[in-house]
Amino acid sequence: MSLAGIVAVSTSAAADTTNRALQVSPVPGIFVGGVGLLCEPHNTDSNSGENRPEFLLLTKNRESLGWANLFNDDDISYQMLAVAKTPDYYTASQDSFDLRVHRKDLTLSLKDTSATTASASAFSCMTMSISDLHKAATAELRLLLSGNKI
Numbered sequence: 001m002s003l004a005g006i007v008a009v010s011t012s013a014a015a016d017t018t019n020r021a022l023q024v025s026p027v028p029g030i031f032v033g034g035v036g037l038l039c040e041p042h043n044t045d046s047n048s049g050e051n052r053p054e055f056l057l058l059t060k061n062r063e064s065l066g067w068a069n070l071f072n073d074d075d076i077s078y079q080m081l082a083v084a085k086t087p088d089y090y091t092a093s094q095d096s097f098d099l100r101v102h103r104k105d106l107t108l109s110l111k112d113t114s115a116t117t118a119s120a121s122a123f124s125c126m127t128m129s130i131s132d133l134h135k136a137a138t139a140e141l142r143l144l145l146s147g148n149k150i
Contacts, residue, residue, distance in 0.1 A: 027134045028066065031066060034057055038053060043121075052140065053136075054068070065092050068137045088103055101125065108124075108125050
């Protein structure tokens with residue numbers, strides 16, 4: 001291979017991709033074989049942030065849960081949580097919230113425990129493949145970014 005060909009290949013391989021409008025991370029490998037839960041809010045009276053869908057991934061062994069974070073550098077990342085199981089619920093919690101998914105009717109309850117008075121939100125979930133869930137999260141992120149002027 002000529003020197004010019006090597007330079008051309010190495011230059012294109014190191015190209016800067018920071019000008020992309022949206023950088024979408026792939027689904028973490030730990031979720032392969034797992035299930036996605038797209039959870040729509042019960043109360044959709046307003047367009048506030050509390051009425052956005054939630055995107056959850058469960059690992060194949062149902063021991064870990066990934067909660068899609070759409071507010072991290074215009075990218076999708078998954079906050080990893082340990083899952084506790086009962087016959088009726090999968091539960092997870094961290095610092096300022098408690099999350100509970102009913103295993104039979106697929107309702108999600110989110111409780112914000114950071115405020116002086118704890119608030120709760122309810123969602124109806126549907127199962128889907130992890131790749132379809134990631135695509136839905138990507139579409140939601142694009143919708144959130146679509147009105148931005150800068």
